[in-house]
Amino acid sequence: MHEKRVVVITGAAPYLGGPSTWLPLRQAAPDLSFIEVDTLDFADSADISIACRQAILEAARDAHCVVAHNAAAKPAIEAIAQMSRSLPVLLLSPMLVRHTTPALQVVRSVINSNIGRQVLTALARSKQARLLNDRQFLKKQMSLLIGEAHISDAILGEAAERVADRRTAHAIERTAEVALEITKPIDPAVDAKVQLRTVLLGTSPLDQKTAARMQATVLPDVWSAAMIEAPDVVAQALRELL
Numbered sequence: 704m705h706e707k708r709v710v711v712i713t714g715a716a717p718y719l720g721g722p723s724t725w726l727p728l729r730q731a732a733p734d735l736s737f738i739e740v741d742t743l744d745f746a747d748s749a750d751i752s753i754a755c756r757q758a759i760l761e762a763a764r765d766a767h768c769v770v771a772h773n774a775a776a777k778p779a780i781e782a783i784a785q786m787s788r789s790l791p792v793l794l795l796s797p798m799l800v801r802h803t804t805p806a807l808q809v810v811r812s813v814i815n816s817n818i819g820r821q822v823l824t825a826l827a828r829s830k831q832a833r834l835l836n837d838r839q840f841l842k843k844q845m846s847l848l849i850g851e852a853h854i855s856d857a858i859l860g861e862a863a864e865r866v867a868d869r870r871t872a873h874a875i876e877r878t879a880e881v882a883l884e885i886t887k888p889i890d891p892a893v894d895a896k897v898q899l900r901t902v903l904l905g906t907s908p909l910d911q912k913t914a915a916r917m918q919a920t921v922l923p924d925v926w927s928a929a930m931i932e933a934p935d936v937v938a939q940a941l942r943e944l945l
Contacts, residue, residue, distance in 0.1 A: 712740040714774025717865035731934035746874040784896040791899035791944040820879040850926040
């Protein structure tokens with residue numbers, strides 16, 4: 704029997720996305736083969752969103768499932784929708800905008816203005832400088848994604864390395880571009896093409912909002928990164944999809 708291959712990707716860069724991010728799931732599912740896609744790799748691309756979708760599409764051609772965490776949900780669905788065969792997707796705490804609202808339109812307008820872009824970039828640069836010099840601040844920022852008890856030394860150390868990575872510095876200069884892509888609603892026709900999906904949520908404020916508008920399973924012991932906080936549950940969900 705051929706080994707099942709699973710593409711994994713998170714949009715929570717630079718905090719997550721390296722080998723330590725997916726190690727708990729690898730250990731929980733030794734029967735599966737994992738292909739990691741790192742969104743930091745697209746920091747220098749002419750169009751980050753297109754590069755991300757293309758990388759997922761290429762990685763998924765011979766795969767059996769895609770696991771997308773956080774802001775990676777949208778490019779993952781868009782990539783799978785381009786495929787000629789049905790491929791299941793497991794969404795973990797997805798940041799997925801499906802409908803526009805007046806408030807969202809205002810936010811996007813501000814982001815897209817010259818002043819908005821300058822302010823966002825300046826804030827991102829300032830934040831990176833603090834993250835580089837304050838490990839406790841880095842841990843606090845990561846606790847927005849992961850329950851603090853699950854932030855291991857390995858995961859925190861990897862996050863520190865990623866914050867210092869030259870790719871992160873390049874990505875910071877594209878902060879407004881990325882923010883616009885994240886807040887852009889997914890095309891309903893594209894979203895509807897991916898029928899085989901399972902959604903797992905935690906208990907973070909963002910996940911609670913997602914649970915109110917999307918059919919999903921809420922994991923009470925998870926904050927917002929189930930692949931780290933509940934890898935056995937994610938592994939079982941994968942096996943059921945496969």
